[in-house]
Amino acid sequence: MKTDKVNRRGFLRLMMSTSAAVAFTGSASVANAMRSKTVSSETAADKLSPPRKRPNVLLIISDDQGYGDFGFMDNQIVRTPNIDELARAGALLRNYSTGAACSPARSMLYTGRNHLLTGVWGVPIRQNLRTDETMMPAFFKAGGYETFYIGKDDCPAQVHTLPWFAGWNDALAGGGYQHKDPVLRRKPDGEMPLQWQNNKYEGWTSEIWTDEAVNFIKEKKDKPWLLTMAYIIPHLPWEPVDERYAPYYREKGCSDNIAACFSHIEQMDACIGRLLDTLAQTGQDRDTIVVFVSDNGQTGPSAREVDKDGHIDTPDWNIRNVAGLRGSKTLVWENGVRVPLIVRYPGVIPAGGRNQFAAAEDILPTLLDYAGIDDDIVSHKPFCGVSLRRALDDKDTLVEHPEIFRMTIWGEGMVKAPRGFVPDPPSLRLEDHHVSLCGPKYKLHVRPGGRVELYDKVNDIQETRDLSKEQPKITARMLAECRRRWDYAINEGGAFRMAPILIGDPSTWKYPDGTYWGYAGKVQDVSGEMYVTNVLQGFALAGDSAAYQLDVAKQGKYAIRLTGKELTNAAPLSITAAGQTITQQKATDNSIEFGVLNLPKGKIPLTVAAGETEKKTKAVSVERILFSLAQ
Known part of the structure; x- marks a missing residue:
């Protein structure tokens, strides 16, 4: 087995802030090798075959599909014939690490960077992908590709902006885990429309999305394209159940929950089969790189029974967790972050398993390498991932890979915030959390x-034997490196901070009438009896306040309004920003209207505060802050 210490893309683009990226990843050996030698990406297949056109890219992402949720991964019950065939025909990497939950994983897939450095440290409202991050489609669009985003509306653009401003030419997205008869968001006609168009659809969401993808593949066959297919299967809820497939699993003795879960997985597998058939029918299969990966590990009703050491032992869980891995989604045990990765490129990437270690951050640099797109084509922050091309092209080659940092995002070991946010990230201690x-x-x-534990995850995939005492030098080195990554993410990477509220930017997601808005839970600090869940709760007492950071793209006069529930029960509120204070003028159960503030361009603080009152008050839920630019 050869080890390729010099990778064409490397794990960083050295011309772009090498020192900062190496500071987080610790890949100085790779960086130094890149300085001294350039390796051609030409492969044996390139020399023997006629020149190919630039490959299309079909990136398929499933949602919460774990390591054992496939036939090719030795699950004897679930039926995934199309994905199984994809795995047989492509390169299969079983030693692949993703994020512990949806948003962290997707932020890494789309940016090539560790999720903490992008501002993402959990799922909404802790999904704060920064507006200065460059997304995957921006590189491909600049390289002449048609780009289309279809699927789950999780990180397809930076926080609170629209996907086409991130580089996708077109988009059809949805949230809320609507498996059937969904309301989906579609990009309206025009180059850069300023809002979504919402439409009600009939049928299964995944099949509606697949119909769109099939049409795109057929229409764009004469031009290279990037198609992102982000299915919402098998994320909860597993209702309504797809009764075309569920009876088979009930007959196999599965519970209603597992029958429902597997019915959706089989439904998605059939959709993927349609995509692969379309590539073959249009003659594009040999010109298309197909990547299949799940965003994170398994979750489900049984996941709530995980103990503090990451063990789950229920009949339902064991049907899915065929490899006996520890943990579940949100945790950094292997069943939370380990999923299979499939990459198929006929005639270029030989079929078969790979021993290569890989991570979510590698997907973007790898695809750019195959597409022949220099990452300097657009400005971006340094990648944390490496191109896997040489390991994919040659089964006997191992690409040197930096260690990767992951963190638990829910349950024991998560970043705890008694009020739902972190007012002082530098005060967080590594020892209070569960990271890997x-x-x-x-x-x-x-x-x-x-507590520190060390596992050999190649020979002990179930993480059963702690080697920290047997391997003290390895343990000490990795612990020091882990601490350095933690400190860097907080002090230099800006981790664990809520995003600013962006207003006045045409790319900002807004209401149809042009009103900008931000989540009220995106606070920087609070005082009094206030706390954050998915909303901001409080304002019952004088002195209750919440502080925000605004990012004002356009100077102007903005009328401000809060929306939420039972807002008439709050103490009287005022808003202060840019040296001005306005008080509430009209309140209903769902809305509080204020006056107008003249906001300068730039980043400025804004505070919402409760005043004195003699009326009876109680805590209320504030969901959004709205800003209407006065004409």
């Missing part, structure tokens, strides 16, 4: 209380 540092062979866990 993972390399090709060893994986270090740091658990709450400072």
Whole structure:
């Protein structure tokens, strides 16, 4: 087995802030090698075959489909014939690490960077993908590709902006995990429309999305394209059940829950079969790189029964967790972050398994390498991932890979915030959390209380034997590196901070009438009896306040309004920003209207505060802050 220490893309683009990226990833050896030698990306297949056109890219992302939710991964019950065939015909990487939940994983797929550095440290409202991050489609669009985003509305654009401003030419997206008869958001006609068009559809969401994808593949066959297919299967809820497939699983003795879950997986598999058939029918299969990956590990009703050591033992869980991995979605045990990766490129990438270690951050640099797109084509922050091309092209080659940092985002070991946010990130201590540092062979866990464990994840995939005492030097080195990554993410990377509220930018997601808005839970600080869940709760007492950061793209006069529930029960409120204070003028259960503030361009603080009152008050839920630019 050869080890390729010099990778064409490397794990960083050295011309772009190498020192900063190396500071987080610790890949100085790769960086130094890149300085001294350039390796051609030409492969044996390139020399023997006639020149190919630039490959299309079909990136398929499933949602919460775990390591054992496939036939090709030795699950004897679930039926995934099309994905199984894709795995047989492509390169299969089983030692692949993703994020512990949806938003962290997708932010890494689309940026090539660790999710903490992009501002994402959980799922909404902790999904704060920064507006200065460059997304995957921007590179491909600049390289002459048609780009289309279809699927789950999770990180297809930076926080609170529209996908086509991130580089997707077109988009059809949806949220709310509507498996059937959904309301979906579609990009209206025009180059850069300023809002979504919402439409009601009939049928299964995944099949509606697949119909759109099939049409796109047929229409764009004469031009290279990037198609992102982000299915919402098998994320909860598993209702309505797809009764075309569920009876088979009930007959196999599955519970109603597992029958429902597997019915959706089989439904998605059939959709993927349609995509692959369309590539073959249009003659594009040999010119298309197909990547299949799940965003994170398994979750489901049984996941709530996970113990503090990541063990789950229920009949339902064991049917899915055929490899006996520890943990579940949201945790950094293997069943939370380990999923299979499939890459198919007929005639270029030989079929078969790979021993290569890989991570979510690698997908973007790898695809750019195959497409022949230099990442300097657009400005971007340094990648944390490496191109896997040489390991994919040659089964006997291993690309040197930096260790990767992951963190638990829910449950024991998550970043705890008594009020739902982190007012002082530098005060967070590594020892209070559950994080991991993972390399090709060893994986270090740091658990709450400072407990340290080391596992050989190649020979002990179930993480059963702690080697920290047997391998003290490896443990000490990885612990020091883990601490350095943690400190860098907080102090230099800006992790664990809520996003600013962006207003006045035409690319900002807004209401149809042009009203800009931000989530009220995106606070920077609070005082009094206030706390954050998915909304901001409080304002019952004088002195209750919430502080925000505004990012004003266009100077002007903005009328401000709050929306929420039972707002007439709050104490009287005022808003202060840019040296001006306005008070509430009209309140209903669902809305509080204020006056107008003249806001300068730039980043400025804004505070909402409760005043004195003699009326009876109680805590209320504030969902959004709205800004209407006065004409």
